[in-house]
Amino acid sequence: MTAAHSPWQALTRGDFLRSAWPWRSGGYLVTSALTGVPALLALVVLVAFSLVLVGLPLLILAGVALAVVERRRLRIVDAGPAPSPHRTPAEPGLGAWVRLRLSEQATWRELAYGLLHALVLWPLDLVAVFVAIGLPVAMAAAPVQLALDGEEARVAKAFLVTSYPQALAAAAAGLVLLAVLLHPLAALAGARAQLTRLLLAPSEGELRDRLSEVTRSRARLVAAFEAERRRIERDLHDGAQQRLVALTMTLGLARLDAPAGPFADRIAAAHDEAGQVLTELRRLIHGIHPQVLADYGLGPALADAADRSALPVDADVELPRLDQSVETAAYFAVCEALANAAKHSGADRARLTARRLRGVLEIEVRDDGRGGAAAAKGSGLVGLGDRIAVLDGTLTITSPPGGPTVLRVEIPCEPRESEPTGPCE
Amino acid sequence: MRTERERTDRPLRVVLAEDSVLLREGLIGLLARFGHETVAAVGDADALRDAVTEHDPDIVVTDVRMPPGFQDEGLRAALALRAERPSLPLLVLSQYVQRSYAAELLDAGDGAGVGYLLKDRVGQIEEFLDAIARVAAGGTVVDPEVVRQLLRRRRDPLAALTPREREVLALVAEGRSNAAIARALVVTEAAVGKHIGNILGKLDLPPAEDTHRRVLAVLAFLRA
Numbered sequence: 001m002t003a004a005h006s007p008w009q010a011l012t013r014g015d016f017l018r019s020a021w022p023w024r025s026g027g028y029l030v031t032s033a034l035t036g037v038p039a040l041l042a043l044v045v046l047v048a049f050s051l052v053l054v055g056l057p058l059l060i061l062a063g064v065a066l067a068v069v070e071r072r073r074l075r076i077v078d079a080g081p082a083p084s085p086h087r088t089p090a091e092p093g094l095g096a097w098v099r100l101r102l103s104e105q106a107t108w109r110e111l112a113y114g115l116l117h118a119l120v121l122w123p124l125d126l127v128a129v130f131v132a133i134g135l136p137v138a139m140a141a142a143p144v145q146l147a148l149d150g151e152e153a154r155v156a157k158a159f160l161v162t163s164y165p166q167a168l169a170a171a172a173a174g175l176v177l178l179a180v181l182l183h184p185l186a187a188l189a190g191a192r193a194q195l196t197r198l199l200l201a202p203s204e205g206e207l208r209d210r211l212s213e214v215t216r217s218r219a220r221l222v223a224a225f226e227a228e229r230r231r232i233e234r235d236l237h238d239g240a241q242q243r244l245v246a247l248t249m250t251l252g253l254a255r256l257d258a259p260a261g262p263f264a265d266r267i268a269a270a271h272d273e274a275g276q277v278l279t280e281l282r283r284l285i286h287g288i289h290p291q292v293l294a295d296y297g298l299g300p301a302l303a304d305a306a307d308r309s310a311l312p313v314d315a316d317v318e319l320p321r322l323d324q325s326v327e328t329a330a331y332f333a334v335c336e337a338l339a340n341a342a343k344h345s346g347a348d349r350a351r352l353t354a355r356r357l358r359g360v361l362e363i364e365v366r367d368d369g370r371g372g373a374a375a376a377k378g379s380g381l382v383g384l385g386d387r388i389a390v391l392d393g394t395l396t397i398t399s400p401p402g403g404p405t406v407l408r409v410e411i412p413c414e415p416r417e418s419e420p421t422g423p424c425e
Numbered sequence: 426m427r428t429e430r431e432r433t434d435r436p437l438r439v440v441l442a443e444d445s446v447l448l449r450e451g452l453i454g455l456l457a458r459f460g461h462e463t464v465a466a467v468g469d470a471d472a473l474r475d476a477v478t479e480h481d482p483d484i485v486v487t488d489v490r491m492p493p494g495f496q497d498e499g500l501r502a503a504l505a506l507r508a509e510r511p512s513l514p515l516l517v518l519s520q521y522v523q524r525s526y527a528a529e530l531l532d533a534g535d536g537a538g539v540g541y542l543l544k545d546r547v548g549q550i551e552e553f554l555d556a557i558a559r560v561a562a563g564g565t566v567v568d569p570e571v572v573r574q575l576l577r578r579r580r581d582p583l584a585a586l587t588p589r590e591r592e593v594l595a596l597v598a599e600g601r602s603n604a605a606i607a608r609a610l611v612v613t614e615a616a617v618g619k620h621i622g623n624i625l626g627k628l629d630l631p632p633a634e635d636t637h638r639r640v641l642a643v644l645a646f647l648r649a
Contacts, residue, residue, distance in 0.1 A: 245548065248545065249448075275548060292521060292525055296525045307524070307574055308574065
């Protein structure tokens with residue numbers, strides 16, 4: 001049996017009275033006064049100030065402040081999370097913060113709660129605790145009262161007891177009454193917690209907003225990452241690569257001029273070395289950001305990836321130009337899949353098909369290898385899956401032992417407008 | 426490769442488009458040294474078009490990637506020029522081994538008098554000058570590296586070719602003459618002729634003037 005998360009859940013358990021829940025409920029209701037009384041005072045002061053217009057914004061923000069405390073106090077009886085429903089301002093500064101708060105529905109819900117709490121709820125809570133705990137405890141204390149007084153005791157300021165049997169009866173009745181009344185008290189605490197949650201915790205819509213905010217920021221991260229790749233590629237191309245080409249040209253000329261001998265051999269060696277560095281640099285730059293993707297689009301870039309693959313690939317690709325982010329994510333996924341197939345699958349052929357059908361880009365890489373591929377085993381496919389997920393796409397791998405391994409990428413997308421298309425295969 | 430040979434290429438009037446000043450100066454010096462005259466050296470695609478209009482050169486040598494966009498502006502400008510002047514020889518220098526670029530270039534006009542070389546190749550002085558001379562004379566040149574990458578593919582219609590025929594086709598794609606191919610493969614020129622006949626047959630190319638068919642074979646090779 002799992003632990004109860006709220007007074008209502010606890011009420012359905014047989015061990016309610018033995019658990020901490022009655023006291024947690026009582027504690028929640030009693031501490032209401034600790035926030036309710038200052039809230040009431042603040043309300044009185046600020047309403048007075050509002051007559052000269054200064055207090056109104058402060059009143060609204062006081063609701064926000066009270067809500068912070070109230071959400072924390074909620075933990076006494078509610079183990080569930082109650083995050084702030086507010087958004088983070090996009091820009092720094094008090095002005096931006098205030099403007100955002102005033103535009104949020106949550107702020108007004110918090111103000112409503114503040115008024116309700118200051119004027120109605122905390123007194124009610126206190127009365128409930130007084131009736132459900134104070135009264136039975138007072139009755140249970142009858143023998144003590146009688147012993148102290150010696151003559152008579154007025155139990156709970158209501159009826160008079162003058163003998164110990166009477167006092168003990170009152171005490172017993174008080175204990176029974178306490179056991180009975182703790183149940184409605186917990187029910188009330190549960191209801192109060194629900195009301196607090198309803199007004200102060202994020203609503204469905206706010207949670208959805210937050211999720212889409214996270215998705216958007218993830219997409220922004222991916223875009224920033226791509227821009228950075230392009231910048232690095234361009235810096236390498238415009239800088240190191242051009243200089244190296246100039247260097248090989250100089251060395252090539254020197255090679256022609258040098259009279260035959262050890263000196264000419266040195267120059268020839270340097271020339272060849274520089275040529276190899278250039279080849280390596282070219283491959284590196286291509287790996288960082290294949291320019292063919294920008295110039296010709298995904299179709300030719302995939303055909304090119306198939307050309308380069310160490311494993312022979314039958315490519316069947318027919319695609320329009322698509323959004324840049326879609327093209328990039330799909331391209332790198334296919335490259336990774338082909339590299340994995342060449343490295344691990346033991347296949348002798350792979351088949352690559354890519355189409356855009358019913359508004360979805362569908363790519364499949366299939367190899368006839370031994371199967372048993374796992375995306376989780378530290379392969380680059382996990383990161384690529386994340387990248388595709390940002391675009392609302394999916395990446396799936398099926399690889400039963402014995403093969404075939406099939407990687408599918410599906411990304412919803414629209415053809416790109418106004419772009420000249422390169423020659424498709 | 427023929428080294429230490431006295432070059433007897435005719436002097437050419439070259440328009441050069443390359444955005445890196447360092448390389449531009451280097452190329453001007455290189456060309457001058459072997460008797461070619463750079464009539465205009467420009468750094469962007471628009472200037473390239475103006476220079477060609479003004480100078481009517483024997484050959485245009487251009488980088489693929491140029492300002493303003495640093496994508497394939499150089500190639501686009503070259504293709505636009507070619508559309509206006511179908512006989513203008515074009516040599517494109519590129520950093521990309523992808524065949525898309527070469528295929529598009531060879532599609533321009535009838536594929537004669539065009540070359541697609543990797544930029545690295547300018548360091549191989551002899552090969553580079555050879556390519557310039559061949560393109561200016563109306564030949565077709567594709568960088569050996571691009572050809573090598575294509576050779577690793579095993580797809581129709583090239584699947585029908587024997588390894589030897591593929592080798593011959595690769596050399597044809599690099600723009601070599603039958604005599605040069607015979608030398609490279611250490612066979613007789615007649616044998617090369619026979620291979621080329623078989624290749625043209627297998628690629629199902631229409632009977633036409635020989636040079637043109639050779640270019641078509643190269644195109645088939647690039648597009649396969």
